[in-house]
Amino acid sequence: MQLKRIEPRLLVLAVALVITGGSSGCGFAKRVIAKDKMNQGVLKYNQGLNSEAREYFKSATDYVPSEAVGWLYYGATLVKDYKTQTGEQREKTANQALDIFKKALELAKGNCDLEENSMAYISSIYDELKNDAAWQEWMVKRAESGCAKKPLKATIYHSIAVKYWNCAYEQTTRYADKAVLQKDPFHYRNMDYEAARPDRERVDDCITKGMQYVEKSLAVDPEYPDVMYYKGLLYREKQKMTKNEADRKKLGDEAEAIAKKAGEITKKREAEAEAAKKAKAAEKGTPST
DSSP: EEEOOOOOOOOSSOOOOOOOSSSSSSSHHHHHHHHHHHHHHHHHHHHHHHHHHHHHHHHHHHTTTHHHHHHHHHHHHHHHHTTTOOOHHHHHHHHHHHHHHHHHHHHTTHHHHHHHHHHHHHHHHHTTTOOHHHHHHHHHHHHSTOOOOOOHHHHHHHHHHHHHHHHHHHHHHHHHHHHHTTTOTTTTOOOOGGHHHHHHHHHHHHHHHHHHHHHHHHHHHHOOOHHHHHHHHHHHHHHOOOOOOOHHHHHHHHHHHHHHHHHHHHHHHHHHHHHHHHHHHHHHHHOOO
């Protein structure tokens, strides 16, 4: 299963640099020039001319270094750059982008759109650099930010839980017995010997931490079906690590019950969405499809 990603939601590239202050003076002139640079950068960015857009946004930050939005857009062009690069150059550009977004976050000063976009880019870059510790650190910062609304909080905690489930699943899959796998995909994984002990400890740790973030997500949204499914899957990982048959059956039953409840909630929400769609279509006098 794939990790659910929460991508940055870049502000629509339209000029957002606000000209404030008096109508004269060096500071005002710099802001006027910076706004023009942003305008030019937006045009080039929307035309797919990323390198030219990057230079305009960088120039805007040179003229008005205290404006977070200029840094945010400048960082967005660096993200496009490193996605086309490889090796050391890719890592160098990605780290440069991280510095830029951290600067934007520092300057955001309570602007929730800028703060959330900056943190979203930072966590996404760490994820792509496969720095799981930094990714999780910034995901938690996003969830605990004063700007994070409940749906985002629940989704972030869910994403962290999924990552821990994946950690456990990769290890238990390595120890699967192919002779019994088709008959019982959740059979006991024999990791009772010394060489397997580090892997067993890792599985146990990932299950424990995954469950912690499942509960964090459910505390925000008790009927979040996606995270409920993963709670069931983490019970399945527990089942794989449990030797006693009675305990294994109990874990399996719990996983099935959770999956059933999540399925019922999903169907209910789909029915409600379809009913709302039909009602909206009826108001407009057009058939729904």
